Amino acid sequence: xxxxxxxxxxxxxxxxxxxxxxxxxxxxxxxxxxxxxxxxxxxxxxxxxxxxxxxxxxxxxxxxxxxxxxxxxxxxxxxxxxxxxxxxxxxxxxxxxxxxxxxxxxxxxxxxxxxxxx
Numbered sequence: 305x306x307x308x309x310x311x312x313x314x315x316x317x318x319x320x321x322x323x324x325x326x327x328x329x330x331x332x333x334x335x336x337x338x339x340x341x342x343x344x345x346x347x348x349x350x351x352x353x354x355x356x357x358x359x360x361x362x363x364x365x366x367x368x369x370x371x372x373x374x375x376x377x378x379x380x381x382x383x384x385x386x387x388x389x390x391x392x393x394x395x396x397x398x399x400x401x402x403x404x405x406x407x408x409x410x411x412x413x414x415x416x417x418x419x420x421x422x
C-alpha cells in the first residue's frame with residue numbers, strides 16, 4: 305500500500321510525463337512547488353519501493369507497478385472531478401475535492417461512481 309504523499313508524487317509524475325514527455329526531479333519540484341531536497345527524498349523512496357527508475361541523465365520513468373498505480377490514482381481524480389462537476393460543483397472545487405477523495409475512496413465506491421458516470 306502506498307501512502308497519500310507517495311500517491312501524489314506518482315500522480316504528478318504521470319501528469320508531467322503526459323505534458324512534457326521526460327520528467328526530472330527539478331520538473332517535479334517546480335510543478336509541485338516543493339523544495340529540491342523534499343522531492344529528492346520522495347523520489348528516492350519511490351525508487352526504493354520499485355515504483356520508478358531514475359536514469360543516469362536524471363529522467364524518471366515508471367516501472368510497470370508504478371505506472372499502473374499512477375494511472376489508477378489519476379483515473380480516480382478524473383472520474384471524481386467529472387462526477388462532482390456533473391452534480392453542479394464548480395471546476396475549481398471539484399478538482400480540489402477530487403484530490404482529497406481519490407486517496408481515501410474504496411475501490412468499491414469508486415467503481416460504483418465510475419459505472420454511474422459511464
